[in-house]
Amino acid sequence: MTAAQEGTFAGLRTQLQEAAAAFAGGPDALEGILLGIVDDVDRAVREPLEIFPVCHHSPASALAMARRLREKQPKVVYLELCEDMAPLLTELRNCRLPVAVQAFATEVEGLPAEWSPLSVVAPVTEASAEYQAIAYALDTPGVELVLVDRSSDQMFQWEARDTQTSGPPGPSGPPGPSEPAGPDAPADDEAALHGDAVGVGIGDLRPRFAELEEHLLRHGRVRHWSEWWHQYVELPLGDSDHDTYRQVMLLIGSLFRRLAPGDPRRVRVDEDRERHMWTRMREHLAATGTDPADCLYVCGAFHAASRVAEFGVDGAGTFAIGPRTATTWQHGLIPSSHAAIEAQFGLEPGSVSIAATVWAKNLRRTRVEPFRLAGQAGTKKRAKPAAAGPVAADASVPASDRLSGFLRRPPVLDRLDESELLGWSVEIVRAARRNGYLASTADAIAVFETSILLAGMRDRAKPTPYDFQDAAVTCIEKDSVPGRRDVRRLVEIMMGGDRTGRVGYDALPPLARDVHDRLAPLGLKLQQRGVRRALLDIASRPDLEKCSDVLWILRYLMPQGAARPIMGERRLGERPVQESWDLALGTHQRALIELGYEGVSIEQVLEQRLRRIAYDPRATTAVVLEAVEDAALHLRSRRLADELGTRALEVLATERNVDGAPEVLRRVRRLLAYYRTSEPALPRWIQSFVRTGYAHYCTLLPTAFTDEDATVRQVAATLGFLFGMEGLALSLGCDRTQLELAVAQSHPGEPAKTALLWAAQTRLGGLSRAELRARCDALLGNPLAVPSYPRYLSGFLHALEPVPALADFVVEAVSNAFARLPDPVLLPWLPTLIGTLRAGGAELAPC
Numbered sequence: 001m002t003a004a005q006e007g008t009f010a011g012l013r014t015q016l017q018e019a020a021a022a023f024a025g026g027p028d029a030l031e032g033i034l035l036g037i038v039d040d041v042d043r044a045v046r047e048p049l050e051i052f053p054v055c056h057h058s059p060a061s062a063l064a065m066a067r068r069l070r071e072k073q074p075k076v077v078y079l080e081l082c083e084d085m086a087p088l089l090t091e092l093r094n095c096r097l098p099v100a101v102q103a104f105a106t107e108v109e110g111l112p113a114e115w116s117p118l119s120v121v122a123p124v125t126e127a128s129a130e131y132q133a134i135a136y137a138l139d140t141p142g143v144e145l146v147l148v149d150r151s152s153d154q155m156f157q158w159e160a161r162d163t164q165t166s167g168p169p170g171p172s173g174p175p176g177p178s179e180p181a182g183p184d185a186p187a188d189d190e191a192a193l194h195g196d197a198v199g200v201g202i203g204d205l206r207p208r209f210a211e212l213e214e215h216l217l218r219h220g221r222v223r224h225w226s227e228w229w230h231q232y233v234e235l236p237l238g239d240s241d242h243d244t245y246r247q248v249m250l251l252i253g254s255l256f257r258r259l260a261p262g263d264p265r266r267v268r269v270d271e272d273r274e275r276h277m278w279t280r281m282r283e284h285l286a287a288t289g290t291d292p293a294d295c296l297y298v299c300g301a302f303h304a305a306s307r308v309a310e311f312g313v314d315g316a317g318t319f320a321i322g323p324r325t326a327t328t329w330q331h332g333l334i335p336s337s338h339a340a341i342e343a344q345f346g347l348e349p350g351s352v353s354i355a356a357t358v359w360a361k362n363l364r365r366t367r368v369e370p371f372r373l374a375g376q377a378g379t380k381k382r383a384k385p386a387a388a389g390p391v392a393a394d395a396s397v398p399a400s401d402r403l404s405g406f407l408r409r410p411p412v413l414d415r416l417d418e419s420e421l422l423g424w425s426v427e428i429v430r431a432a433r434r435n436g437y438l439a440s441t442a443d444a445i446a447v448f449e450t451s452i453l454l455a456g457m458r459d460r461a462k463p464t465p466y467d468f469q470d471a472a473v474t475c476i477e478k479d480s481v482p483g484r485r486d487v488r489r490l491v492e493i494m495m496g497g498d499r500t501g502r503v504g505y506d507a508l509p510p511l512a513r514d515v516h517d518r519l520a521p522l523g524l525k526l527q528q529r530g531v532r533r534a535l536l537d538i539a540s541r542p543d544l545e546k547c548s549d550v551l552w553i554l555r556y557l558m559p560q561g562a563a564r565p566i567m568g569e570r571r572l573g574e575r576p577v578q579e580s581w582d583l584a585l586g587t588h589q590r591a592l593i594e595l596g597y598e599g600v601s602i603e604q605v606l607e608q609r610l611r612r613i614a615y616d617p618r619a620t621t622a623v624v625l626e627a628v629e630d631a632a633l634h635l636r637s638r639r640l641a642d643e644l645g646t647r648a649l650e651v652l653a654t655e656r657n658v659d660g661a662p663e664v665l666r667r668v669r670r671l672l673a674y675y676r677t678s679e680p681a682l683p684r685w686i687q688s689f690v691r692t693g694y695a696h697y698c699t700l701l702p703t704a705f706t707d708e709d710a711t712v713r714q715v716a717a718t719l720g721f722l723f724g725m726e727g728l729a730l731s732l733g734c735d736r737t738q739l740e741l742a743v744a745q746s747h748p749g750e751p752a753k754t755a756l757l758w759a760a761q762t763r764l765g766g767l768s769r770a771e772l773r774a775r776c777d778a779l780l781g782n783p784l785a786v787p788s789y790p791r792y793l794s795g796f797l798h799a800l801e802p803v804p805a806l807a808d809f810v811v812e813a814v815s816n817a818f819a820r821l822p823d824p825v826l827l828p829w830l831p832t833l834i835g836t837l838r839a840g841g842a843e844l845a846p847c
Contacts, residue, residue, distance in 0.1 A: 053246065077296050106598060126356075250301060256302060275308050422448060429441070500529060525586075537578055561584055620651065659714060751788045754792065
């Protein structure tokens, strides 16, 4: 270190030493922390490769970035972002911000299987320093953008490495090492746009020392961290020069870093990320021969104050970057929103919207021209940028000490902008009236005066948006909220609202573009948010049947509400005539994009999912038969249906109970009816299924009658399969003796199952109607059996499924019960009777 370099912050060091001695009564750890912070700032400022510290979604960082890029015009921009996301950044020009760059993996190799699916998102807003850097680099000829942070795969690799002893992370995968895990999943759809993805932000600046944050909030007279940052960092740095901004951000990053709790795992991950980034930058500089003075390194202020050995272009350490796992990662852009970003990073609701408002106001006040990607939706066209030129200032000249003056300078008192505050007050009263509040002009005056009062109580000359929000809640929101939105939410909307981004058609994956192309005959703007009503008169326009096929598949694959049928249904063997749909593909654009990660067409994705369901080790026969039915219904694929049907036969042979018998019976009946009307002959698999199922259920029948866990409905469905499929099974080579022996070996103990057995014996001819009637009369005549007689009737009701010919006898038995049973026995049974008939009356006693 030269004498000139030592003298850059010599005055500040002296002042901090004196302050430490005064507060602590002598040299101690406090002096070491304060001087260490100055050393960190000094080290970063002297680095030949300029480090630009930022905070994510900070208007002050974005403004300072735009200024510095126009002044310096670097030839290489190094950006703290997952290096595997680089190919997608050029597609940002086809989107309306905010959007998120996403890395997604459904099947993992080399990582814990329970973490699947893996998802990483990096939200991008216009009021962010990273977007300014991306727009400058992509639209300026001769400029290279290099992402230097670890890849998405390595993020989970490191998390797996560090959680081997502490257990797996939560359901959404591991949280980002230096990004706070988001709060509980919000119920609001906009806040859930990112789903369970892990958030990656450039420049997370929040104290990790809880006592420090509490101290700052209390003495700053603010309610939450977002308000503190806005008041004490955003506003003072909004008009500062480059050197002041840079040194203050380095100071904050070093302070939070040195006061962070000593979590070895988190410190290790942070330092490994810094080693990774500096290693990548040195590799690039060595490979290209670029002068470090022509480069700019954009990273979070926390990482800018790094103390690892690899720090700087002349770093001494070596860091080995390991290979990625065999996991296949898909990359794309998904829509984001201010609420989703707030939920992802634990920010106060409305803070990102306020930041966007401050960004727009800063641009108007400073007349700084921001960088925007050419062709960006929602932006104005601008002149073609000039090629990157030489550095405006000599990087070898050390920066002067701006920290001392900034820290000693009293806060600048902005004069009250009465016209702005009056406009806010009038607008919030107007919005409150529209939402059912009994607000008046007097309330607007009260909000205006209360905002000034609150700002004065909090030592502010000018009310901030947070002061105005508190004043509006105090003056307008009385006892209750008359509508869906409270006053706090109305203020957020007035300040800019929850802006939601949209991924443009050209940036969509092939599957999503294919869906929009195939639905084009509907003539609807399906990329826009909101619900669109689609009317399909297929009888007059047969070409709309293909649209119907797409919509039914989307209903199966996408979340509820994305494609909702209002009129019309799809059944095996039937053709649609007219349909009506409510479509919200723009609202659920993220889900449609993630389908594109699974295949190139929705038919391919559906086929993969059906196979995955059928070949799941936990799949039951009923589940596999449902997959067969879906394959025939949506894909009309005989090949896939035969394959999955064979799988259903394999699963059936391994089952040792009759738990799924009702569902199996219902689906086999439906499939048989479909194939008998649409095919010249039954498929081989269903013939084998009936033949095997007949023998299988005959074997299980005696056990099912005595098994306490087997319900009456399940035993009735087993008998229904045996009797209903008997004709087909016998024609395929089965022996009726199997069924007769199974019934003869059955000895149930429960009254309901006994009634089922009597019905089966009647069906097989072993018991006549007269004998069955005599047994019921004997039960009614036996005082000891009368209390259990309703359970016999329940068994007879369920017997209508396997033996529908007993319908007249069951009606007679129920009538006798109403006539002869005493009320204390009959009345408690009536709810069971009504519930049974309501649940399965159409199947038990069809008209």
